[in-house]
Amino acid sequence: MRAFFGFDRPGNILKSSIEIDPSRSPFMKERLEVLFSSGDWDGLLEQATGFVSHQSFKVTCLNSIAFDSTEKIHHPERRVLEREIGELIQGEADLNDPSVDYGFILFEDIWYFGIVRLSEPFWRYHLKKPHMYSTALSTRVARAVANIAVPHPEGIRAIDPCCGIGTVLVEARSMGIDMVGRDINPLVVLGSRKNLAYFDLEGEVKLGPIAEVKDTYDAAIIDMPYNLFTHISAEGQQGILTAARSITSKLVVVTIEPMDHMIKEAGFEIVDRCVAKKANFKRQIVVCV
Template identity: 65%
Template sequence: MKDGKSLSNTEFIYTYVRHTDEYDLCRLEMRSFFGFDKQSNVLKSDIEIHPSRSPFMKERLDVLYQGDHLEAILEQVKHLQLEGATFKVASLNTFALDTTEKIGHPERRSIEREVGMCIQGDPDFNNPEVVFGVVQLDDQWYFGKLVESEAVWFHHQKKPHMYSTALSTRVARAVANIAVPHPADVRAIDPCCGIGTVLVEGLSMGINIVGRDINPLVVLGSRKNIAYFGLEGEVNLGPIADVVEDYDVAIIDMPYNLFTHITPEAQLEILKEARRFVKKLVVVTIETIDHMVDEAGFRIVDRCIAKKGLFLRQVLVCE
């Protein structure tokens, strides 16, 4: 099954960990991935997303069995065919999931042992070939293969070239997902890419994205950042007005007055130029630019606030 596509009746359970300031951004990413969001920290969907793509996902459970009580799970796992693979079982109830309270450590270990003893195979707690998960959500129990998230964005914080005003890697990764939730056959561009924070996150997730900037120094820095992480990506030098190809989506972290001395007229021109070559645009801005978006010929179809303390950024999804 390819990431982002529902090709079977498999149900996936995603758990989330996010800071209060990230709540709004996380829900916009949910809507982009799944078409809906949840106020809680657990979500069910038949759409498969690798949890490492999201800076907010903790894990994904690929549900194999479901029951009204743990005993029903124990009966079903007896029929698992591991074909010689080693395994371990992990309980997901390590913190409160929506209205389901956290299960204490001793009880979680007991549940893991009970389930593991019913599986025909060789347990390996250190290097298992298959990791299974078991979770209680309200009055239901679920068991399946567990896919844990790797904080790829965290490793990208240590770039050789940095801007103090650049998006954080967590925000950049979420914005890339909001713009391109399902990358197959999607061509994206960041025409004001700066030091390449969005490019690095997008390329690391297999998104077909190119960059452009008018500053030769940041173009060079962006190229070096991409290469530093073993990625390959195109970053061109030149203004957005020089873009001649069409793309499916553009991501623009809008330059703003405090550091770039850009005028409102220049901001509007960026949006108008983007309208030439994309149908979908995701804009990150510290100012309210709704009137500019409308004047450029776009319509805001979704939005959120990305917070960092008292500093607020708006993320606008435009079509």
């Protein structure tokens, strides 16, 4: 929420003027693009009377669950409201295969009407890759990390210089984020390239350490290497962070252990963080500038 919209809130609904495709996030269900609103139901109906749909449509009430202090509207009442407003819209209603889905919602005593954009779980297609290993980020977390690093992709160049088998890279490229990959392990570089190709995604993945990167990027993601397969010393971790400072103005670090002192020593300032949990296993996701 903070990466996309600049703020967060504890509830299950968020209102913003920033347009985000809900399919980018595993944690978004839908977006309502508001066309008009009113402080009462009759006012919403009055605006619907003059509304023309040039495509076949259906109308859905989105209050099937409670939104913060706004209580759920039960099924029979939702159907009545849908019929009432749908009959006022000028156009061809089609409940089975509409060209456009309209929706309305009551939230904090205001009625909103607009176009419903449902989230499509494209990330689920990436759950099974031809090349995987157990310590890689989950697909959902990888997608979230890519969004935290690059919430607004237009004109942004990014790099994952320790990309492993490309879990983050696949998610980033599938969302149109201009991200390249790199790793010092030739086997995982090959695996990363094959994973991208498997999902018909294009993206450069080079072999070599981060210290050899010559270009600069707007954002970088480092899932810090760990465990016996990719054992690295504290000096090696510090070297990666220090090298990152010279190639990017924004860094997202994924780590299983506190690294604040190393991050600061590398010249970064920590501006945000969160924790991703899987059973008893925790990863910190630290945003640095």
